[in-house]
């Protein structure tokens with residue numbers, strides 16, 4: 001389990017992290033979301049020892065994250081980190097060896113991941129000759145080639161085509177199914193919603209909401225969607241809250257009193273639909289950070 005406890009980090013006058021705590025259980029995919037500058041990269045850099053926190057702790061299975069733990073971690077940094085003039089097959093094998101694999105095991109792992117990510121035929125190419133999306137695939141391979149037991153990925157989906165997104169998503173799900181805690185940041189909230197068991201929303205260096213997307217939905221403000229046959233346009237005028245007539249005979253109502261809305265709807269005509277709209281993660285995010 002990865003535990004991040006009460007991280008604080010200032011850059012001069014700027015407080016990047018005010019109080020960040022989060023937990024990623026074994027086998028859990030944790031989606032880390034927040035506006036630009038909210039503190040995601042800083043948190044991940046501190047977890048990987050690239051930055052030192054002013055205070056707080058990062059623990060893996062109860063032990064402070066140190067060199068031994070980081071050797072077993074797969075990290076995709078936001079700024080990426082490939083050698084442009086090195087062949088990708090050799091580069092992958094090199095990174096595997098840096099993490100303690102034998103030369104033979106490293107070559108085998110490199111070949112396996114190149115094939116998995118659709119890059120076998122590019123093994124002899126220099127990184128600089130690949131498209132940005134393919135460089136990103138190599139970067140993912142680098143973070144996986146030593147069979148890490150923890151994954152920390154900073155915006156792994158940015159710049160990927162839909163096929164590569166699917167491959168990346170499958171790989172993350174497989175790793176988590178194998179018991180690996182996975183934390184990834186992304187601005188693609190549809191993907192975060194689809195892939196994450198748990199989500200943390202960070203704003204101005206504080207975790208402002210966390211839990212499964214379903215938990216966050218339940219905590220959020222849910223709007224009612226009501227369809228009525230034969231209702232006068234003014235039927236909802238006396239209801240508290242916001243009422244929007246979104247289609248012929250269909251209203252979305254943000255009232256806070258579902259029973260009052262139901263009674264008024266039944267008095268207005270024949271109710272053919274009455275239920276809560278499920279907010280998307282985008283809705284939850286907007287509501288939480290605004």
Ligand SMILES: Nc1ncnc2c1ncn2[C@@H]1O[C@H](COP(=O)(O)OP(=O)(O)OP(=O)(O)O)[C@@H](O)[C@H]1O
Pocket residue numbers: 011014015016034035036037038039040041042043
């Ligand atoms: N090395 C640094 N020196 C000064 N300020 C920094 C440094 N690194 C980050 N910051 C500041 O800390 C805050 C958090 O930045 P961070 O990169 O962690 O945000 P983020 O959530 O990853 O943003 P994005 O989604 O844009 O990548 C920002 O205000 C940023 O300007």
